[in-house]
Structure formats: structure tokens, C-alpha cells
Amino acid sequence: MTQRQIEEKINKLKRKIFEIGPLRPGSLSKQYNICGAPGCACKDPEKPKKHGPYFNLSYVHQGKKKTQFIRQNFSKEIERQSKNFKRFKELTQMWITLEIEKSNLIMTTENTRRDAENRKK
Numbered sequence: 001m002t003q004r005q006i007e008e009k010i011n012k013l014k015r016k017i018f019e020i021g022p023l024r025p026g027s028l029s030k031q032y033n034i035c036g037a038p039g040c041a042c043k044d045p046e047k048p049k050k051h052g053p054y055f056n057l058s059y060v061h062q063g064k065k066k067t068q069f070i071r072q073n074f075s076k077e078i079e080r081q082s083k084n085f086k087r088f089k090e091l092t093q094m095w096i097t098l099e100i101e102k103s104n105l106i107m108t109t110e111n112t113r114r115d116a117e118n119r120k121k
């Protein structure tokens, strides 16, 4: 790729990143529980009706691992936010890859030009 092509790709990525909606890191897990209450439906030997679902969001932020309970009414929205975060991370990784490529290309081009100039002298 030429520097121009790389820059065009970077600009496209930046636009895509800018369009990403609300985001937050984490993965949501769904659980069903059995309680300790005697005779509760969750312990029914035939058709146990477990409690839940309960949603837990686990994530790492600034080096700290956290787990947070999420109410069911927000589970869809939190799922959406964590999908957006994954996309954000993917796009920024692609951006970084292109920036490295561009930086190397600029240095190589500059050095080749200088070497050619020095040979003329």
C-alpha cells in the first residue's frame, strides 16, 4: 500500500469508530439459581423451576477485574454496549496496525531518498 492508501483506510476507520454508540467492556453471563427455601419450586424433583435468569457482567478496567450484577431489564442494552466495545477494540487495533505500517513506510521512503542523494554526492 502507498502512504495515500493507508491514510484513506485510516480515515475510514476513524469515521467508523466515531459512529460507534454507547460502549462498555465486559461479557454478560446468565445464571439460574437454586435457593435454600424448603419446598421451593426450584427444588422440585420433577420439574425444577430455578430462579433467574440473573445476569453478571465481568470486565477488566484500568487493570482491575470487576463483576457487576445487571438487572434483566438492562441485559439487552448491556449486551449491545459490550458488542460496541468489541467493535471499538477491533477497529482501534486495525488503526494501530495501519499507523505502524505508515510510520515504517515513511521512514523507509525517507531513508531510500537520503541514500540515493548521498550516492550522487
Ligand SMILES: [Zn+2]
Pocket: 034, 035, 036, 037, 040, 041, 042, 043, 051
Ligand atoms: Zn427457590
